[in-house]
Amino acid sequence: xxxxxxxxxxxxxxTGQSMTLLCAQDMNHEYMYWYRQDPGMGxxxxxxxxxxxTTAKGEVPDGYNVSRLKKQNFLLGLExxxxxxxxxxxxxxxxxxxxxxxxxxxxxxxxxSVL
Amino acid sequence: DAKTTQPNSMESNxxxxxxxPCNHSTISGTDYIHWYxxxxxxxxxxxxxxxxxxxxxxxxxxxxxxxxxxxxxILHRATLRDAAVYYCIxxxxxxxxxxxxxxxxxxx
Numbered sequence: 001x002x003x004x005x006x007x008x009x010x011x012x013x014x015t016g017q018s019m020t021l022l023c024a025q026d027m028n029h030e031y032m033y034w035y036r037q038d039p040g041m042g043x044x045x046x047x048x049x050x051x052x053x054t055t056a057k058g059e060v061p062d063g064y065n066v067s068r069l070k071k072q073n074f075l076l077g078l079e080x081x082x083x084x085x086x087x088x089x090x091x092x093x094x095x096x097x098x099x100x101x102x103x104x105x106x107x108x109x110x111x112x113s114v115l
Numbered sequence: 116d117a118k119t120t121q122p123n124s125m126e127s128n129x130x131x132x133x134x135x136p137c138n139h140s141t142i143s144g145t146d147y148i149h150w151y152x153x154x155x156x157x158x159x160x161x162x163x164x165x166x167x168x169x170x171x172x173x174x175x176x177x178x179x180x181x182x183x184x185x186x187x188x189i190l191h192r193a194t195l196r197d198a199a200v201y202y203c204i205x206x207x208x209x210x211x212x213x214x215x216x217x218x219x220x221x222x223x
Contacts, residue, residue, distance in 0.1 A: 004158075031209065042202060042213040043159070050209055058210065090158050104151070104211060106158030 002026050006091050006107035013081045013114045021076040021110050023091030031094045031102060032074035033058075034066060036087040037109075043090060049074055081114045088112070118142075119203045119214035126220045127193045135188040135217050137203030142183050147206040150177065150188045152199040153216070159202060162188065193221045 004025045013019055023032065030051050035043040045058030049068040063085060065077045074093075078085060089110045094102035120138040127133040139148065147166050151159040163170055163177045165186075170177040176189040190197055200216040 033211070035213075040215060042215045044213070045210060048209060056209070059212075092158070102206070103161050103164065104149075104159070106160070108158050109156075 004091055004093055004105050004107040006089075006110050008110060009108070010111045011113070013078075013112065015082060015114060017081050018077070018079050019081065019112075020078075021089055021091075021112075023074045023076070023093075023107060024072055025074075025091075025093040025105070026072065027093060027095070027105065028071070029093035029095045029105070030071075032068065033092040033094075033104070034064070034074065034076045035090045035092065036060065037090060038087050046076065046089075083114045086112060086114045118205045118207075118212040121201075121203050121214050121217045123215070124218045124220065126222060127190075128222050129195060130192050133190040133193045133197070133219065135190070135201050135203075135219065136185065137187070137214065138185050139203070139205055140184045142205060143207070145207075148177070148179060148183075148186050149204040149206055149211065150175070151202045151204060152197075153202065154199050162201070164206070193219075195221050195223065197221055 007022045033048040034046040037043045044060045047066040049055045052071040055066045067075045091107045092104040094104050149164040150162040153159045165177045178187045198221045200218050202216045203214050205212045
């Protein structure tokens, strides 16, 4: 089983460039999340989606946009990359009805460097 | 402010039990407590979660204080493969709030 797949795995950008990170899951999960991980800060939620066509802001949404046009895909966009966005980005997905806790399944991450 | 507080690092001898503590004093009644672990260059991996009662699974046990303001992840016999960063997380509604994690070193 593929689970949660992130592409690309590595990317180097120049300041001001744009790019899109793709997350795909094959588990028919309703919920999908984008996190960033910086040294010493754990994981912080950027944006999330509770279903196809819906998105919501997390803890650190500024400078990022997302789209969930298909249930299995969740895209994270950087319109004008900044050095502060150098980080490791993780996508996760989960299932579960309202009122129950949901286990997260993570991808293997994307290492992004902005010069 | 972080919703969970964990020690930065801990050490354990191989084949001995490990108790990883976590404080979450601002937890609300409907928040679930999750634990994940992360190996180098990998995404976090689910370990266990609970709401009020202690929980056991094949990987670990979760002991939750009666007032729910703290919890402890218990690895019954640490192996070298258990060396990782362990995150204590509060699940509030649709959001999961990660702490900074505890880096566990297992000594052979």
